[in-house]
Amino acid sequence: MKTNYINTTKKIEGIELAAKAIKNGKLVLFPTETVYGIGANAFDEKAVSKIFKAKGREGDNPLIVHICDLEMLKNLAEQIGEIEQKLINNFWPGPLTIIFNKKPVIPYNVTAGLETVGIRFPSNKIAQELIKLSKCPIAAPSANISGRPSGTKIEDIIDELGKKVEYILDDGMADIGVESTVVRVIDDKVHILRPGKITKEDIEKIGIKVIIEKQIMEKCKSEEKVMSPGMKYKHYAPRTKCLLIYSNNQQKLINEINKNIELEKSILVLGRTSNLEKYNTQNKLDMGETLEEISKNIFTLLRKVDSYKVKLVIIEGVKKEGLGLAIMNRLIRACGYNYIEL
Ligand code: AMP
Ligand code: MG
Numbered sequence: 001m002k003t004n005y006i007n008t009t010k011k012i013e014g015i016e017l018a019a020k021a022i023k024n025g026k027l028v029l030f031p032t033e034t035v036y037g038i039g040a041n042a043f044d045e046k047a048v049s050k051i052f053k054a055k056g057r058e059g060d061n062p063l064i065v066h067i068c069d070l071e072m073l074k075n076l077a078e079q080i081g082e083i084e085q086k087l088i089n090n091f092w093p094g095p096l097t098i099i100f101n102k103k104p105v106i107p108y109n110v111t112a113g114l115e116t117v118g119i120r121f122p123s124n125k126i127a128q129e130l131i132k133l134s135k136c137p138i139a140a141p142s143a144n145i146s147g148r149p150s151g152t153k154i155e156d157i158i159d160e161l162g163k164k165v166e167y168i169l170d171d172g173m174a175d176i177g178v179e180s181t182v183v184r185v186i187d188d189k190v191h192i193l194r195p196g197k198i199t200k201e202d203i204e205k206i207g208i209k210v211i212i213e214k215q216i217m218e219k220c221k222s223e224e225k226v227m228s229p230g231m232k233y234k235h236y237a238p239r240t241k242c243l244l245i246y247s248n249n250q251q252k253l254i255n256e257i258n259k260n261i262e263l264e265k266s267i268l269v270l271g272r273t274s275n276l277e278k279y280n281t282q283n284k285l286d287m288g289e290t291l292e293e294i295s296k297n298i299f300t301l302l303r304k305v306d307s308y309k310v311k312l313v314i315i316e317g318v319k320k321e322g323l324g325l326a327i328m329n330r331l332i333r334a335c336g337y338n339y340i341e342l
Pocket of ligand 2: 141142150
């Protein structure tokens with residue numbers, strides 16, 4: 001299949017063609033403010049099944065449905081409670097996915113057989129325009145082969161997914177870099193099923209009680225029932241062995257990383273800008289300084305590490321607070337739970 005590439009900063013009218021492809025049951029790679037998505041018409045069961053095939057995604061891992069206005073939501077969600085409405089008023093459009101009871105129009109392959117559906121109204125203008133012109137909600141997981149780091153720029157994913165889609169909408173590097181926060185309201189409390197840019201603190205600020213699911217940082221047993229099916233899968237992992245190290249004492253952290261460099265010479269370090277010069281190795285990658293920078297860079301860096309052909313990658317951890325919780329959730333999985341906290 002020939003894929004059509006559209007640089008949206010140069011050629012905005014191409015979105016119409018991509019929307020037509022969505023209507024015709026085809027797949028499109030498109031930008032959102034979190035990561036790139038691989039999307040299909042959410043009402044078209046056959047089109048949705050192509051997403052699972054393209055990604056090699058397990059059928060029990062549900063997709064998020066993307067909308068561009070609240071009218072669309074009414075057609076998809078069975079009821080919108082008071083707390084959900086408050087979340088919508090405060091955080092949509094934006095990087096927050098809310099779980100609702102689904103209406104029958106949504107095929108079961110979108111929700112992996114569940115009676116609930118995750119819905120998000122992205123703030124990225126290209127995403128909004130694509131959904132609007134397609135005249136249907138778009139089911140889309142992150143654009144990556146399952147298990148690999150999510151795609152935050154087209155150059156990173158074109159080899160693995162480029163030939164499997166009809167159109168590619170390039171909007172440069174994604175702003176946020178980690179996927180949306182996924183929440184579900186139970187008994188008037190918000191449960192965070194996957195941490196993201198919208199944090200526990202952000203939600204508490206609008207007067208809602210928040211519970212962080214403990215499974216966010218733990219390895220799930222395969223038979224365990226999880227609230228968010230994606231949590232049980234290996235994710236974001238480079239092929240090279242990775243070790244995540246964190247201490248809130250900077251000197252301890254740097255000493256521990258240097259100790260590991262002594263033991264294993266074939267090594268690559270991913271560290272904060274201000275710490276990089278303190279590591280006794282030539283092989284280093286700059287994660288950025290702020291949590292926002294680290295969040296934006298992390299997936300593209302995880303995709304780079306294999307090209308170094310080293311035996312071990314050491315990644316500096318961050319404090320599990322605010323956006324740091326989302327970063328650590330992704331990094332712990334990227335390292336296959338190979339994690340030291342000092
Ligand atoms: P991805 O689109 O690859 O970022 O993955 C979407 C994730 O959202 C899934 O892996 C699930 O963990 C979560 N999710 C989507 N729909 C639901 C749902 N109905 N209930 C619980 N979690 C969901
Ligand atoms: Mg994903």
